[in-house]
Amino acid sequence: MTADAWPALDGLVYGGDYNPEQWPREVWDEDVRLMREAGVNLVSVGIFSWAMLEPKEGLYDFAWMDDLLDLLHAHGISADLGTPSVSPPAWFFDAYPDARVTTKDGTVMGFGSRGMASHASPEYRAAIERMAGELAQRYGSHPAVVLWHVHNEYGVPVAEDFGPRAVASWHRWLQERYSTLEGLNSAWGTAFWGQRYDDWEHVVAPAATPTIANPAMRLDWARFTDDQLRECFRIERDAIRAHATQPITTNFMAHQSWNTDLWKWAQEVDVVADDHYLWSPDEDAHIGLALSADLTRSVAGGAPWMLLEHSTSAVNWQGRNIAKRPGEMRRNALTHLGRGADAIMFFQWRASRSGAEKFHSAMVPHAGTDSRVFREVVELGAHLKDAAEVQGSRVHADVAVLYDWESLWAQDLEWRPSDDLQFRERMRAYYERLWRDGVTVDFAHPEHDLSRYRLVVAPASYLLTASAGRNLTRYVENGGTLLVSAFSGIVDEHDAVHEGGFGAPLKDALGVTVEEFLPLREGESCTVDLDGTALPADVWSEHMRLAGADARGTFRDGPAAGMPAITRHSHGAGHGWYVGTRLSAAALAGVMPAIYADAGVETAAQAEDLEVVIRRGDAHDFVIAVNHGAADAELEISGTDLLTGAAIDGTLELVGGGVAVVRTARQGGGHG
Ligand code: GAL
Numbered sequence: 001m002t003a004d005a006w007p008a009l010d011g012l013v014y015g016g017d018y019n020p021e022q023w024p025r026e027v028w029d030e031d032v033r034l035m036r037e038a039g040v041n042l043v044s045v046g047i048f049s050w051a052m053l054e055p056k057e058g059l060y061d062f063a064w065m066d067d068l069l070d071l072l073h074a075h076g077i078s079a080d081l082g083t084p085s086v087s088p089p090a091w092f093f094d095a096y097p098d099a100r101v102t103t104k105d106g107t108v109m110g111f112g113s114r115g116m117a118s119h120a121s122p123e124y125r126a127a128i129e130r131m132a133g134e135l136a137q138r139y140g141s142h143p144a145v146v147l148w149h150v151h152n153e154y155g156v157p158v159a160e161d162f163g164p165r166a167v168a169s170w171h172r173w174l175q176e177r178y179s180t181l182e183g184l185n186s187a188w189g190t191a192f193w194g195q196r197y198d199d200w201e202h203v204v205a206p207a208a209t210p211t212i213a214n215p216a217m218r219l220d221w222a223r224f225t226d227d228q229l230r231e232c233f234r235i236e237r238d239a240i241r242a243h244a245t246q247p248i249t250t251n252f253m254a255h256q257s258w259n260t261d262l263w264k265w266a267q268e269v270d271v272v273a274d275d276h277y278l279w280s281p282d283e284d285a286h287i288g289l290a291l292s293a294d295l296t297r298s299v300a301g302g303a304p305w306m307l308l309e310h311s312t313s314a315v316n317w318q319g320r321n322i323a324k325r326p327g328e329m330r331r332n333a334l335t336h337l338g339r340g341a342d343a344i345m346f347f348q349w350r351a352s353r354s355g356a357e358k359f360h361s362a363m364v365p366h367a368g369t370d371s372r373v374f375r376e377v378v379e380l381g382a383h384l385k386d387a388a389e390v391q392g393s394r395v396h397a398d399v400a401v402l403y404d405w406e407s408l409w410a411q412d413l414e415w416r417p418s419d420d421l422q423f424r425e426r427m428r429a430y431y432e433r434l435w436r437d438g439v440t441v442d443f444a445h446p447e448h449d450l451s452r453y454r455l456v457v458a459p460a461s462y463l464l465t466a467s468a469g470r471n472l473t474r475y476v477e478n479g480g481t482l483l484v485s486a487f488s489g490i491v492d493e494h495d496a497v498h499e500g501g502f503g504a505p506l507k508d509a510l511g512v513t514v515e516e517f518l519p520l521r522e523g524e525s526c527t528v529d530l531d532g533t534a535l536p537a538d539v540w541s542e543h544m545r546l547a548g549a550d551a552r553g554t555f556r557d558g559p560a561a562g563m564p565a566i567t568r569h570s571h572g573a574g575h576g577w578y579v580g581t582r583l584s585a586a587a588l589a590g591v592m593p594a595i596y597a598d599a600g601v602e603t604a605a606q607a608e609d610l611e612v613v614i615r616r617g618d619a620h621d622f623v624i625a626v627n628h629g630a631a632d633a634e635l636e637i638s639g640t641d642l643l644t645g646a647a648i649d650g651t652l653e654l655v656g657g658g659v660a661v662v663r664t665a666r667q668g669g670g671h672g
Contacts, residue, residue, distance in 0.1 A: 042146070334661070481599035511546065544567070
């Protein structure tokens with residue numbers, strides 16, 4: 001299966017989650033009228049509707065869904081039909097109490113929320129297969145249905161289950177992975193703390209333990225949990241496929257998901273779909289948004305993807321739910337579009353009056369249609385119509401950032417040299433530097449073919465297999481520029497330290513190894529001298545040993561005073577750079593120019609707040625420009641702004657907070 005199918009719809013997709021079962025029937029008529037007004041062409045339905053579709057076991061009520069799909073179709077609106085497996089009804093848990101999830105500390109979770117079923121439960125698996133099959137049989141050829149939406153956000157609110165059924169599946173999974181107990185004992189290093197196993201039945205799951213559990217077991221448990229979720233997806237997908245031909249997807253959460261290895265998930269869906277919400281404490285949350293969008297496009301292999309959920313304004317589930325300011329929703333949507341989304345959708349169409357999410361924003365807010373949000377929703381719908389020809393064009397990047405969920409799982413376990421060196425934080429800092437420099441990036445797995453990239457950046461590659469190390473070394477040998485950040489190449493796929501010392505798999509590429517980690521105390525900082533400038537650093541320093549590389553930056557103070565901090569190594573036809581400390585996105589500005597120069601990567605000339613991404617079409621390029629600053633900005637470009645129809649001759653003037661989608665001449669290069 002490849003993630004490059006697309007629902008049968010013309011132009012860009014616009015819409016949101018639609019939960020009409022929360023409203024009297026007459027509201028539905030108003031809804032479809034307003035959807036037309038807003039330019040909506042797709043809504044996701046049925047995601048939480050199991051209790052309405054099957055009020056008693058085996059007793060189905062499809063009449064309301066028939067009515068709904070017919071109504072949508074009559075108004076020219078298509079449906080992304082959900083399977084309701086994230087929220088089985090009360091009767092299900094009453095009949096099958098063992099299908100509930102057991103937490104790490106042994107608590108069995110009760111009904112009354114959502115997402116509480118055990119993915120290991122045979123009864124749950126049978127029920128979701130049956131329900132998906134029933135829906136597909138009934139609606140597989142309904143003209144409104146153009147897409148299937150399996151489940152909702154795998155991995156949240158719960159992914160792990162420590163109940164007896166899950167543990168039995170865990171044993172089967174381990175037997176398949178290791179065949180023998182010797183294999184398992186060796187992979188987990190069970191000679192340590194006397195954890196050796198001589199009977200499969202004795203193998204535990206990493207539930208509550210007196211002190212930390214075996215980290216190799218934890219890493220396998222994360223893989224197992226992810227596999228279980230994917231098995232459940234396949235059950236539903238295959239049940240649908242038996243009766244229906246429309247593309248099938250599920251909504252990912254890219255950089256916000258912890259439990260799902262999206263490189264693997266993307267192989268299972270027909271089209272990649274993502275949800276994204278701004279993180280309110282982050283004042284530059286639009287940069288995190290861009291990261292998430294690039295990551296989603298990358299797992300999709302560069303194919304156009306669907307943003308199935310974002311918010312028109314505030315969400316309801318953060319500590320302080322910050323409303324979007326006028327124009328912010330449009331900027332967010334256009335960033336997603338620029339970074340490859342051909343579908344821009346929201347959670348949700350109409351704000352709920354009751355329940356846990358009544359303070360969540362919507363396309364139709366509680367204030368009704370005479371509101372700023374609804375007016376902006378209508379305007380965005382019009383923009384997407386005007387920009388329809390962008391559909392199918394592709395983003396091109398010369399730089400790749402390495403992203404591996406297995407490394408995230410391993411690095412974020414306990415008892416690392418410093419709690420302050422975190423995968424996501426490092427990913428964001430390096431990404432932010434590239435974003436501020438106007439450099440468009442793809443994300444890649446360390447074992448991918450990287451030869452098409454001029455520069456590969458590894459902000460957090462703690463877990464790096466020997467074969468990934470060879471891949472990166474070959475990449476440098478063949479002329480690539482590699483930039484690696486501290487605490488990378490430390491362990492193998494079993495969380496065991498590589499033989500040959502810290503960083504051994506990258507020794508040839510980087511010309512350094514690390515003798516000892518010298519992390520800093522909380523709140524401490526140090527300084528790195530780089531070609532005469534002083535860069536502030538914190539959290540991490542180390543005793544690095546040069547093995548061919550040149551020291552470019554040196555620790556001025558702190559525990560590594562006088563030792564190399566930043567190095568450059570010539571290897572084969574390329575260069576390996578290494579940064580042995582934690583530098584902020586701002587401090588990285590001092591390091592990057594020399595690296596860009598080695599790689600032949602050009603940075604953008606426009607103002608830093610002006611985000612510019614190019615999508616390449618068959619006949620034209622489309623330049624999506626989003627001004628995040630309050631001040632007006634300029635971009636050198638000629639073409640037509642599809643949103644206004646204005647001709648641009650040499651210079652696009654973009655007001656503070658403004659956006660543009662400029663059709664321009666092709667800059668050369670292949671399609672994608
Ligand atoms: C998503 C979820 C939606 C809704 C939304 C609120 O994670 O898929 O159902 O809960 O969050 O922001």
